[in-house]
Amino acid sequence: MDGIDHLADERNKAQFDVDAMKIVWAGSRHAFEVSDRISKLVAADPGFRKDNRPMLGRNELFKNTLRKAAYAWKRIIELHLSEEEAAKLRFYVDEPAYTDLHWGMFVPAIKGQGTEEQQQKWLPLAYKMQIIGCYGQTELGHGSNVQGLETTATFDPQTDEFVIHSPTLTSSKWWPGGLGKVSTHGVIYARLITDGRDHGVHGFIVQLRSLEDHSPLPGITVGDIGMKFGNGAYNTMDNGVLRFDHVRIPRDQMLMRVSQVTREGKYMQSDVPRQLVYGTMVYVRQTIVADASCALSRAVCIATRYSAVRRQFGSQDGGPESQVIDYKTQQNRLFPLLASAYAFRFVGEWLKWLYTDVTQRLQTNDFSTLPEAHACTAGLKSVTTTATADGIEECRKLCGGHGYLCTSGLPELFAVYVPACTYEGDNIVLLLQVARFLMKTVSQLGSGKKPVGTTSYMGQIEHLMQCRSNVQRAEDWLKPSAILEAFESRAARMSVACAQNLTKFTNPEEGFAELSADLVEAAVAHCQLIIVSKFIEKLLQDIPGKGVREQLEALCNIYALFLLHKHQGDFLSTGCITAKQASLANDQLRSLYSQVRPNAIALVDAFNYTDHFLGSILGCYDGNVYPKLYEAAWKDPLNDSVVPEGYHEYIRPLLKQNLRTARL
Ligand SMILES: CCCCC/C=C\C/C=C\C/C=C\C/C=C\C/C=C\C=C\C(=O)SCCNC(=O)CCNC(=O)[C@H](O)C(C)(C)COP(=O)(O)OP(=O)(O)OC[C@H]1O[C@@H](n2cnc3c(N)ncnc32)[C@H](O)[C@@H]1OP(=O)(O)O
Numbered sequence: 001m002d003g004i005d006h007l008a009d010e011r012n013k014a015q016f017d018v019d020a021m022k023i024v025w026a027g028s029r030h031a032f033e034v035s036d037r038i039s040k041l042v043a044a045d046p047g048f049r050k051d052n053r054p055m056l057g058r059n060e061l062f063k064n065t066l067r068k069a070a071y072a073w074k075r076i077i078e079l080h081l082s083e084e085e086a087a088k089l090r091f092y093v094d095e096p097a098y099t100d101l102h103w104g105m106f107v108p109a110i111k112g113q114g115t116e117e118q119q120q121k122w123l124p125l126a127y128k129m130q131i132i133g134c135y136g137q138t139e140l141g142h143g144s145n146v147q148g149l150e151t152t153a154t155f156d157p158q159t160d161e162f163v164i165h166s167p168t169l170t171s172s173k174w175w176p177g178g179l180g181k182v183s184t185h186g187v188i189y190a191r192l193i194t195d196g197r198d199h200g201v202h203g204f205i206v207q208l209r210s211l212e213d214h215s216p217l218p219g220i221t222v223g224d225i226g227m228k229f230g231n232g233a234y235n236t237m238d239n240g241v242l243r244f245d246h247v248r249i250p251r252d253q254m255l256m257r258v259s260q261v262t263r264e265g266k267y268m269q270s271d272v273p274r275q276l277v278y279g280t281m282v283y284v285r286q287t288i289v290a291d292a293s294c295a296l297s298r299a300v301c302i303a304t305r306y307s308a309v310r311r312q313f314g315s316q317d318g319g320p321e322s323q324v325i326d327y328k329t330q331q332n333r334l335f336p337l338l339a340s341a342y343a344f345r346f347v348g349e350w351l352k353w354l355y356t357d358v359t360q361r362l363q364t365n366d367f368s369t370l371p372e373a374h375a376c377t378a379g380l381k382s383v384t385t386t387a388t389a390d391g392i393e394e395c396r397k398l399c400g401g402h403g404y405l406c407t408s409g410l411p412e413l414f415a416v417y418v419p420a421c422t423y424e425g426d427n428i429v430l431l432l433q434v435a436r437f438l439m440k441t442v443s444q445l446g447s448g449k450k451p452v453g454t455t456s457y458m459g460q461i462e463h464l465m466q467c468r469s470n471v472q473r474a475e476d477w478l479k480p481s482a483i484l485e486a487f488e489s490r491a492a493r494m495s496v497a498c499a500q501n502l503t504k505f506t507n508p509e510e511g512f513a514e515l516s517a518d519l520v521e522a523a524v525a526h527c528q529l530i531i532v533s534k535f536i537e538k539l540l541q542d543i544p545g546k547g548v549r550e551q552l553e554a555l556c557n558i559y560a561l562f563l564l565h566k567h568q569g570d571f572l573s574t575g576c577i578t579a580k581q582a583s584l585a586n587d588q589l590r591s592l593y594s595q596v597r598p599n600a601i602a603l604v605d606a607f608n609y610t611d612h613f614l615g616s617i618l619g620c621y622d623g624n625v626y627p628k629l630y631e632a633a634w635k636d637p638l639n640d641s642v643v644p645e646g647y648h649e650y651i652r653p654l655l656k657q658n659l660r661t662a663r664l
Pocket residue numbers: 094095096100101104135137138143144145146147177233275276278279281282284287288291292294295370371374412413416417420422423424425426429430433436
C-alpha cells in the first residue's frame with residue numbers, strides 16, 4: 001500500500017537463514033520450489049479471488065466454487081501440471097469443493113479397494129474427470145459405528161446384479177462431500193447380502209446422476225443437507241443426502257480386492273484382512289495430520305505478525321507503546337502454537353513415510369504393520385486436529401477485537417477447520433481405538449513378544465515404571481534424553497495403570513467402557529510422545545543453514561516443555577517428575593520464549609505463505625495493518641449507501657415516535 005515493510009526491523013533481528021528454513025518446512029528443495037511457484041501463480045490470478053466469500057449467499061457461493069473448480073481444472077490442463085503440482089494448485093486455491101472428495105477419497109478408495117481390473121476401468125475416467133466421485137459412507141443414523149450402517153447391497157443371482165437399497169430413514173446417506181449437487185458416482189458403503197446372509201459392510205461403485213443431463217438416475221433421491229457452521233466457510237461444499245430405492249448395479253461394481261462375490265453368488269474372502277475396507281480412512285487421516293500443520297501455521301503466521309504490529313500500554317516519555325508480542329503472556333500463548341505447527345509438520349512427514357511403508361508391505365501381503373498404522377493415523381489425526389482447532393481460536397483471541405473481523409481471516413479458517421475434529425472419525429472414538437491398541441500391547445508384554453515401532457519404548461517397561469527424572473537445573477530440561485524419559489514413563493505408566501484397572505472387571509468390554517475417560521488420556525499421552533520423539537529424531541538429521549538447527553531445537557524444547565507444563569498433573573501423579581522439576585521446566589520454557597522472540601517473524605515467514613493464501617489483513621507480509629483495515633471497512637456492502645436501506649421503514653418512524661413521547 002505504502003510500499004514500506006513495517007515488519008522490516010523484526011525481519012532484521014532474525015538469527016538464522018530464513019531461506020534454508022523454508023526448505024526444511026517444505027520438506028525438500030523440490031517441494032519448496034513447486035509450492036512457491038504454484039502459490040504465486042494462484043495469488044496472481046484474479047480467477048482465484050476469495051476475499052468476497054463471507055458476503056455471498058449460499059447459491060452464489062456455491063456457483064462461484066463450481067466456477068473456480070472448473071477454472072482450476074482448465075489451468076491444470078493448459079499448464080500441463082503434474083499430479084503434485086495440480087494438488088498444490090487445489091490447495092492454494094483454498095476453497096473446499098467437491099474436488100477434495102473426488103481426488104482425496106473417491107480415487108484412493110478405488111485404488112486401495114479395487115482389483116487391477118476395476119482400477120483399469122474406473123481410474124482413467126476419474127483422472128480425466130469424465131466421472132466425478134464422492135465417498136458415501138456415513139448415514140443419518142450412523143457415522144462412527146461403521147458396522148452399524150444400514151444400507152443394503154443384496155446380490156441377485158438371476159441378473160448378476162446388486163440391489164442397493166435404503167431400508168429406513170436412518171439409512172439415508174448423510175454428509176458425503178460433493179454428493180449433494182455434483183457427484184456423478186460414489187463409492188457407497190453398504191451391507192453385502194448374499195443368499196440371505198449378511199457379510200458386513202463393503203464398498204460399491206454406484207452411478208448416481210446421468211452423464212447426459214445430471215439428473216438423478218431412477219431410484220435415487222439426492223440433495224444437499226443444508227447450511228453449515230460459519231458464513232461462507234465450508235458452505236462451498238455440497239455435503240449431501242442420498243436414498244436408494246432398489247437401485248441395480250452390475251456385480252463387478254463391488255470393490256473386490258478384499259472379498260469377492262462370484263457369478264454364482266458365493267462370498268469369498270482373500271487373505272487380505274477385512275479392515276482394508278477402512279483403508280481409505282487411514283490414508284485420509286494421514287493427510288489430515290499434514291493439513292493440521294498447514295492450518296495451524298497459517299493462524300500462527302497471522303497472530304505473530306499482528307502481535308508485532310499491535311502496540312498497547314508501556315509508552316515511556318511519549319515514545320511508542322509496547323508491541324504486544326513482548327508480553328510474556330502473549331508469548332506463552334503464541335510460541336507453543338508456533339512450536340506445535342513445526343512439530344505437526346515433522347510428525348506429518350514421518351506419518352507419510354509410515355503410510356507409504358505399510359502400503360508397500362500390503363502389496364506383498366505383509367499385513368504386520370497395519371495395526372500400528374491404524375493406531376498412529378487415528379491417534380495423531382485426533383491429537384493434531386484438536387490442538388489445531390483450539391489453536392486457531394486462540395490465535396483469534398491473540399489478535400484482540402480485530403481477530404473477530406472476517407478480514408482477519410481467522411473466523412473463516414476456524415469454521416472451515418473445526419469439523420476436522422469430527423470428520424474422518426470423531427476424535428474421541430479414534431483415541432479409544434489407540435487405547436485398545438495400547439491395552440493389547442501392555443497385555444502382551446509378559447509374553448516375550450517385543451513391542452515394536454512407536455510402542456518399542458514399552459520394551460523397557462521395568463525401567464519406565466520406576467525411573468525418576470534426574471533433572472536438577474532448568475537447563476537439564478534441554479537434554480532430549482531427559483524429555484524422552486519423562487514422556488515415555490508418563491505414557492507407559494498411564495497405560496499400565498489402565499491395564500491394571502481393567503483387570504478388576506470380569507467383563508473386559510464393561511471395564512473398557514467404564515474406564516474410557518482414563519483410556520483416552522493414556523492414548524493422548526502416547527500420541528504426544530510420538531510427536532515429541534519425531535521432532536527429536538528430525539533434529540538428528542543433517543539440517544543445513546545458519547542457525548536453523550538452533551531455532552528448531554528451541555521450538556522442539558518449547559513444544560515438549562509446554563506439554564509437560566500443561567499436563568503436569570499426569571507427570572506428577574504418575575511420579576515421573578517432582579514438583580520442583582515441573583517448576584524448573586517452566587523456568588526453562590520462559591527462557592526459551594526469550595530465545596525465540598527475535599526470530600518469531602522470520603519463523604513464520606519460513607512458511608512462505610502468500611498474502612492471497614493467508615487471506616488476512618492482520619497477517620499481511622508488510623504489516624501495514626491499519627490503513628488496510630480502514631480501507632476494507634468501506635468496501636463492506638453496508639457502506640454502499642450512507643443512509644442504510646430500511647431507514648425510512650424502521651429507523652425514522654422510531655425516532656419520530658420517540659420525539660412525540662418526549663414532548664408528552
Ligand atoms: C476457506 C478456507 C480454507 C482453509 C482450509 C484450511 C485447512 C483445511 C485443512 C484440512 C482439510 C483436509 C482434509 C479434508 C478432508 C476431508 C474432509 C471431508 C471428508 C470427510 C470424510 C469422512 O468423514 S468419511 C467417513 C469417516 N468415518 C469414520 O472415520 C468412521 C469412524 N469409525 C471407524 O473408523 C470404525 O467404525 C471404528 C474403527 C471406530 C470401529 O470399527 P469396528 O469395525 O467396529 O472396529 P473394532 O473396534 O471392532 O475393531 C476391529 C478391528 O479392526 C481394527 N481397525 C479398525 N479400524 C481400522 C482401520 N482403519 N485400519 C486397520 N484396522 C482397523 C481395530 O483395531 C480392531 O483390531 P483388533 O481386532 O486387532 O483389535
